[in-house]
Amino acid sequence: MPANDFFGIDRTTLAASGALHTAREIAQQPRMLEATHALVAALKAQLDAFCAPITHNPDARVILAGAGTSAYIGQILAPLLDRQLAARVDAVATTDLVSAPQLHLDATQPLLLVSFGRSGNSPESLAAVTLVEQQVDVARHLIVTCNPEGKLGKLQLRQAMTLQLPEATHDASFAMTSSFSCMLSATLAALSPTPISDARNTALAEATAGTLISTRAPLQALVALACDRVVYLGSGVLQGLAREAALKLGELSNGAVATCYDTPLGFRHGPKTFITTNTLVFVFVSNAAYTRQYDLDLIDELRRDGLAARVIEISTHLRDAHAQDSLLIPASANTADIDLVFPCIAIAQLYAFLVSRALGLSPDNPNPQGMVNRVVQGVRLYSLET
Template sequence: MTTVEHLGVPETELAASGALWTAREIEQQPRMLERTHALLAGLRDRIEAFVAPVARDPAARIILTGAGTSAYIGQCLAPLLDRQLAARVDAVPTTDIVSCPRLHLHPDQPLLLVSFGRSGNSPESLAAVELAETLVRDVRHLVVTCNPEGALGRVAARRAMTLQLPEETHDTSFAMTSSFSCMMYATLAALAGTDALESRIAPIAAAMARVIVDARPALQELALRGFDRVVYLGSGPFQGLAREACLKLGELTNGAVATCFDSPLGFRHGPKTFVTERTLVVVFVSNDAPTRAYDHDLVDELRQDGCAARVIEVSARPRPQAARDTLAVAGMDSAQDVDLLWPYAAAAQVYAFLASRALGLSPDTPNRQGTVNRVVQGVRIHPLADG
């Protein structure tokens, strides 16, 4: 009888330890990315007709919004999309829109609000849509969600389109994994176009699959070291990913591991004091030559300092002299940085999962106290004051 495994652990053991859903949802991502691409390709003309009036307007604005992990999708993609589209593209969390709506929503500027929701039931997401409807004269809503029953996909708006992703991406686990990767891919495909990704989706999915399998032994070794602090650093789109990696580790270890994120250049300006002899530093290395040079400078400096327990490069262009301290992403040495978001995210997810298990926690429900929830609780939405 064949033993079914996920992330190298028998399914029966995962189920008994409360880790089955997280393991499955990390492992399924390459397949879900390809299904998401096929879904978006089939909707190409409808999506283009809906987003083009804003995306092609230099006077318009696109806001990528969500809370927590969903907000970091926007932070990864906004700088890239802002270069490609005529409209201004910003990442603004729903939590910022709801708390300071008039700071972020401009009545006379045409707006496409792109809302991310794993469950689609976050109170801030729903409130952000309502605020945009109230405050902005010309607004469209593109909803990217994983839950067909979520309230976000049925928002009452003048002009709205919902991208309903494959049901398997509606993660059952506490932490967002496949929902993050697939909502991020769907947004890139919707706004940049599936044609531009047609030749890239297979290498992206394959690279993610290789990381999930090939990097696991090295990540297991790191997880068993018991670091009490972890730093994630990245330039450009990888700074948003560094923030998401910190959240994933914090969630799955229930706050037992302190985290810090920054850009490699920014890290020297004070945050570097976070590093101790029990700190792991992980740097998401760019494929862009000038950016990569800055990444390597900081990595080499940290190793020369000798203050950190370990400094790891996650790189598609590994340096031979740093092989022992590199998680290599094979087959992506010529890839654009945006394409590396997915295999790099996989490395961070697998490490968080393994660190959680090394601490004896249940990754599916790591917060035993119930002080945080899969869908946020306790948010009161206050009425909009008169302008």
């Protein structure tokens, strides 16, 4: 696309409509993924040395913590890292940890708290770190943040390491886009016992770039349907992705589009009633052959039902009979599902961005009333009685 364009829209038009930051931050993800990979690779030995006393200890625990979009990073990574590390790995939203610490913290169990923070100024993130310091005897903190000026990275803690991502990932727009993908990429590379190779990272960055190009036109056609309900479904690590995709659309449409997320198997157990004739369904299809069977069964069932406006499969394997209702992720047929998260979330982000513009909203600030804010406001924190 021309240097002054994002998604076929010139920068002047985007700036005038309050959409430039969001467009740029979605589009920059392939480049930022490369920059993040290089940064983490240079720190890998230091990260391993810092995390190993916890991650190599089968009696210890890792908590992946954040709020909103940042929480979904943990939800995506936890089941994968739990299989790779000796320590138990859980995703616990800071909003859950702060409101009920007695359910999530064990004073005698060594803990690595991984805190995600685009701004590093979320009150729940700061409170979660403080609670861990107060309540856990042996605690380490890995802080993954995009803002060099954030409070989270400046806290005085017993044992802490800050993974400061490239400053361009500190999204200026309301919705988290490149901050989400790069914090996820950085944490996977930092904690995985197997280093992420340059070739693997380049492949996922290129798949993300190619997906943004190839899906723009079909996504614009789907936006033209003006569906007021959208469902996102995914299995395994793609379930957390579905949850983030649903949030992104809810945020950028300012609630004008109702969203729902689930797994393909779970969707039959009640949530399927969400579907109306004005509902669009997106299914992130797993690359794991066993899991994909369940994804495709649900897709085919929904199409037979004939109630949803469209059922779109997002996949690396194109089924010829369903090509008109498919979005193909290029050059990724043998990719692990965790790597599919990056091109898949780019699709969801771009769709939400295009919907926001179609509704006449400013994607950079879709809620000008201030009911929700880029950094959450209105949180009252309470002291924990011990």
